[in-house]
Amino acid sequence: MRILVDENVPLAEEFFSELGEVTRQPGREMTAESLRGHDALVVRSITPVNAALLEQADRLRFVGTCTIGTDHIDLPLLGERGISFASAPGSNADSVVDYVLSSLLLLAEEDGFSLAGKTIGIVGAGNVGGRLAARLDNLDVDCLICDPPRAEAEGREDFLELDALIDQADILCLHTPLVSEGEHATFHLLDRTRIEALKPGTVLINAGRGDCLDGDALRERLERRGDLRTVLDVWEHEPGIDEALYELVDIGTPHIAGYSVDGKMLGTEMIYQAAMRHFGLPARKKLGQLKPDPWLRKIVLHSWTPPLDALSLCARACYDVRRDMLAFDRYRRRLGMTAGFDAYRREYPPRREFQTLRVELKKNKGGLRDALEGFGFSVKLGK
Ligand SMILES: NC(=O)c1ccc[n+]([C@@H]2O[C@H](COP(=O)([O-])OP(=O)(O)OC[C@H]3O[C@@H](n4cnc5c(N)ncnc54)[C@H](O)[C@@H]3O)[C@@H](O)[C@H]2O)c1
Numbered sequence: 370m371r372i373l374v375d376e377n378v379p380l381a382e383e384f385f386s387e388l389g390e391v392t393r394q395p396g397r398e399m400t401a402e403s404l405r406g407h408d409a410l411v412v413r414s415i416t417p418v419n420a421a422l423l424e425q426a427d428r429l430r431f432v433g434t435c436t437i438g439t440d441h442i443d444l445p446l447l448g449e450r451g452i453s454f455a456s457a458p459g460s461n462a463d464s465v466v467d468y469v470l471s472s473l474l475l476l477a478e479e480d481g482f483s484l485a486g487k488t489i490g491i492v493g494a495g496n497v498g499g500r501l502a503a504r505l506d507n508l509d510v511d512c513l514i515c516d517p518p519r520a521e522a523e524g525r526e527d528f529l530e531l532d533a534l535i536d537q538a539d540i541l542c543l544h545t546p547l548v549s550e551g552e553h554a555t556f557h558l559l560d561r562t563r564i565e566a567l568k569p570g571t572v573l574i575n576a577g578r579g580d581c582l583d584g585d586a587l588r589e590r591l592e593r594r595g596d597l598r599t600v601l602d603v604w605e606h607e608p609g610i611d612e613a614l615y616e617l618v619d620i621g622t623p624h625i626a627g628y629s630v631d632g633k634m635l636g637t638e639m640i641y642q643a644a645m646r647h648f649g650l651p652a653r654k655k656l657g658q659l660k661p662d663p664w665l666r667k668i669v670l671h672s673w674t675p676p677l678d679a680l681s682l683c684a685r686a687c688y689d690v691r692r693d694m695l696a697f698d699r700y701r702r703r704l705g706m707t708a709g710f711d712a713y714r715r716e717y718p719p720r721r722e723f724q725t726l727r728v729e730l731k732k733n734k735g736g737l738r739d740a741l742e743g744f745g746f747s748v749k750l751g752k
């Protein structure tokens with residue numbers, strides 16, 4: 370059996386060689402010819418799997434994307450061709466939440482505000498948005514949720530309309546999938562009218578998909594009024610993104626919110642398991658045997674620290690978004706935007722999720738343990 374795998378998929382040989390011969394290729398360079406003679410294709414989000422790509426796919430029986438998003442896959446076409454498909458829901462959701470929390474802590478520090486007492490609007494409350502709300506639960510943060518598909522399916526009367534979030538939220542986080550058509554389409558969900566309606570001072574974060582937000586309208590508002598705080602990890606037209614918009618945002622990163630070792634490797638394992646199921650083979654390999662140990666395992670807090678300070682300290686030690694902002698900026702200046710965007714993603718330095726860090730507390734009071742655990746760290750009470 371032959372399996373074609375994107376070069377940015379970690380542990381591909383370790384997992385997929387159980388199935389057969391693994392060939393690697395950069396995801397943006399995959400063509401119809403690349404697929405000839407291959408039985409399985411394993412991609413990430415940058416390879417459009419469509420009629421043009423499948424034109425010469427003479428043996429293809431399985432397609433897997435090691436990502437949460439599936440907007441790059443023509444699912445009806447795979448159905449018509451009888452090709453089995455799998456994605457990796459939830460795989461890097463915790464990493465995205467870490468990214469959002471790190472960004473919020475940085476802006477809070479720069480602007481001298483506290484997350485406690487803020488109202489945060491979460492648009493799209495699936496794996497990412499839902500876990501973000503849960504992790505903020507132990508802080509005094511008011512979470513407002515907009516998720517019309519879930520509101521309908523679950524009869525949730527506590528969920529709000531997007532325009533209510535825009536009215537009320539100090540922080541607005543977009544975690545929607547890209548859906549081009551239908552009642553709940555998300556293309557330019559944040560359109561010009563909604564971007565204009567954001568209250569001055571709103572923190573706007575998009576770590577969903579670039580096309581969910583009208584980038585031209587955001588750039589124009591920032592040029593004209595400069596009165597928002599903005600965090601963009603996803604952009605229209607990646608990797609050739611709008612440099613003028615990039616210059617105006619407070620935190621700009623090249624679609625790496627989910628790029629922890631943990632999130633990426635879990636995505637590979639999920640697709641390995643799905644492929645083995647599809648081909649009727651036992652999945653013997655386990656991620657636990659292959660994943661490297663975290664280099665920072667433990668922080669000991671010897672005396673009591675106010676919860677927000679402790680969160681900030683531990684978050685910064687584990688993952689600090691500044692690392693990615695600064696490094697991406699160096700790549701872009703050295704290589705230009707388009708090449709720099711992809712090069713930083715390809716050479717992304719290792720990063721671990723908050724949940725890999727154990728925080729040992731010598732003193733617990735004032736909700737410190739709950740705040741740390743709620744934020745995602747694993748906590749142990751010392752003697
Ligand atoms: N920046 C990154 O690195 C990164 C990483 C992972 C995922 N993502 C993106 O984030 C998206 C969300 O991830 P997830 O794991 O939470 O997915 P998910 O499928 O678990 O949740 C998505 C949620 O959005 C809701 N939704 C759909 N249409 C909506 C609309 N019009 N308005 C409001 N809510 C709507 C759905 O009902 C669902 O609850 C993914 O589809 C992917 O595109 C980005």
Ligand SMILES: O=C(O)[C@H](O)[C@H](O)COP(=O)(O)O
Nearest residue numbers: 413414415436437438461627
């Ligand atoms: O949908 C996802 O899982 C993410 O957007 C994904 O992690 C982005 O990384 P890429 O697939 O572009 O390598």
